[in-house]
Amino acid sequence: MFSKSQYKLITSLAQKKYREKHGLFIAEGKKTIIELINSSLRLHSLFTTEDIFTAEKEKTYFLKEEELIKISRLSTAQTALAIFHVPEPSKPDLSDLIVALDGIRDPGNLGTIIRLCDWFGIENLVCSEDTVDCYNSKVVQATMGSIARVNILYINLSDFLNESATEVPVFGTFMEGENIYSENLPAKGILIFGNEANGIRPETAALVDKKLSIPRFGESGETESLNVATATAILLSEFRRRSLTGM
Amino acid sequence: MFSKSQYKLITSLAQKKYREKHGLFIAEGKKTIIELINSSLRLHSLFTTEDIFTAEKEKTYFLKEEELIKISRLSTAQTALAIFHVPEPSKPDLSDLIVALDGIRDPGNLGTIIRLCDWFGIENLVCSEDTVDCYNSKVVQATMGSIARVNILYINLSDFLNESATEVPVFGTFMEGENIYSENLPAKGILIFGNEANGIRPETAALVDKKLSIPRFGESGETESLNVATATAILLSEFRRRSLTGM
CATH class of the missing domain: 3.30.1330.30 (Ribosomal protein L30/S12)
Structure with missing residues (x-):
């Protein structure tokens, strides 16, 4: 009852x-x-x-x-x-990789990204204030329990990047960035992913130190950009692989 | 009208x-x-x-x-x-990487996997007969047009693997497989992904030559397996990176 x-x-x-x-x-x-x-x-x-x-x-x-x-x-x-x-979020630790989201709207995407952070040992997830609320029940559902193991912070992303940019490099994924497989990817830094339809906002992009891109192998040239959760999966795998293998 | x-x-x-x-x-x-x-x-x-x-x-x-x-x-x-x-599917070409799906049920997952195949230049996608129909409107929607550029075949997966296994290696992702970052990943072969809840079926697993696994970096040890579409993203990126960089 x-x-x-x-x-x-x-x-x-x-x-x-x-x-x-x-x-x-x-x-x-x-x-x-x-x-x-x-x-x-x-x-x-x-x-x-x-x-x-x-x-x-x-x-x-x-x-x-x-x-x-x-x-x-x-x-x-x-x-x-x-x-x-709702837990009290703590200040993110800049000595490890941090994921930052710029206006993610789809609850399923956010849930999948939280689950990916958990898998790849990313302890801090920073979200712009217009990113979908992580305590939305669809997001909680999609995280499969991972929501308890990631420190999630909603803040003004420009302010956060401005404060942190002197300490660690800021990376963003763009259609026209540098090939992730050949770029130097350090063990710490901030990794930004943008909105499903519009990508990273211009004012956020202005604070990015290095633009990265996942190479496309298809011949067609017509392919839409990748879904943001799959792009996050590929980037996190590649960053963590580097720190593991040193190559 | x-x-x-x-x-x-x-x-x-x-x-x-x-x-x-x-x-x-x-x-x-x-x-x-x-x-x-x-x-x-x-x-x-x-x-x-x-x-x-x-x-x-x-x-x-x-x-x-x-x-x-x-x-x-x-x-x-x-x-x-x-x-x-509906296009007439052609016989898959074994000289490139092929993705095979063993009982994927979620239309969004299948759509995302088709989009990933297109991005990574995987021309052939082989699906077990109980995989959700790729011409389901939710799948078509999630592919964002990629459905026109991937040859998708529904067949008896065991028969297909039995026929192909003499020609190319068969890979599958499992919780307890070999680390994908250190294993030798060739430019051709069949890469199997399993059902969302139950993974790869035992009778399919029996036909796998090499079990692969995406290393987990989180400390918790409690993390659920990764979502199948994000696992596909990571595996395809890693296979294609090898063929590109030769490392």
């Missing part, structure tokens, strides 16, 4: 302004919730149809399946819905 | 069995349709609100916006809907 005020809280968290007001966000699905409970995130409350979680008893509410369906935002409700506290 | 029989044909093509029966599929969106008209694909008919396409006049039908909305499967209908003939 959930109370009327719990129901109101859960439905309000679909909106960014209420997530910000309450400092809370929603996660759904058995696997994701288990990962988040075992992470450094703080659980607020758990609504579940099965007694399979290690959450504190006083925060756990058992539901019937039809009750879970009422509060779930998934097309097929999955065992449980949990509310977690 | 469209006729009643045209309306029936268009709506029927949402289903795979009718796409197969008629040998036709639907593409939507201005950019995609322009790319497909300029490709080797054969146009069947074009329904558009604007006179901006170079399609044959006798195949072009002008619509009012509310008519386009009626036949569109997009949440916001975009200028035009076109019907194309």
Whole structure:
């Protein structure tokens, strides 16, 4: 059972302004919730149809399946819905690679990029203020639990780059940049990816030290640019390969 | 205007069995349709609100916006809907890299993989018979026009691998494979990617010569496997980088 005020809280968290007001966000699905409970995130409350979680008893509410369906935002409700506290982001550490996003709009892309950061050991993800909110439930879902392991910061990207640019190199991916396979790629720096339709904004691009590009092998010359999440995958793999193999 | 029989044909093509029966599929969106008209694909008919396409006049039908909305499967209908003939796939050429998919279910993943094949000059994509249909409108949409430039074949994957395995090496990605950055990756071969939830099937895995793995850099050890489309991006980049740089 959930109370009327719990129901109101859960439905309000679909909106960014209420997530910000309450400092809370929603996660759904058995696997994701288990990962988040075992992470450094703080659980607020758990609504579940099965007694399979290690959450504190006083925060756990058992539901019937039809009750879970009422509060779930998934097309097929999955065992449980949990509310977690939004963690306080820390100042990014410039001694490792940092990923920066300039106006990413698609929740699936952001979720995939967070998962990639986790895989490649990128601890800090810096997002422009107009990037889609990482506590949007579609993003949380797409991260498959990785959201608990990446420090995600929303800030004015130009200010951040201006402050950091004296300390570390700033890289961006462009259609007409230097070949990533032959450029020198250091172990630290900031790696910027731009909006799905428009790429990196001119005012952000002005702060980039080195423009990079993934070579195209197709003959056609007609190919659209790569999807931003696949471009992120390729760049992170190539940066990490260099630091691993030294070549 | 469209006729009643045209309306029936268009709506029927949402289903795979009718796409197969008629040998036709639907593409939507201005950019995609322009790319497909300029490709080797054969146009069947074009329904558009604007006179901006170079399609044959006798195949072009002008619509009012509310008519386009009626036949569109997009949440916001975009200028035009076109019907194309499904091309006859050719036998894959074993002298270059081939991508093979073992039970990919998500249309967005398949579309992204087709776009990646196009970018990396992979001419042949071989799909197990239970892989989602590439002429599904969500897949067509996600390929951004690349679907016209990749030869896509649906076949019994075990038979194909059995026939080809004597000629070229077969690679697959697994959690416990060899590090892709240090393995020898040749310019030709078959590269298999598995289902989103279950990976490569045991009977397919039995035909793999070399198991590969993308190293994980995160500390957590908890990370889920990578999304199949991002794994494909990383593998294709690494195979092509080797053939380009010889290292």
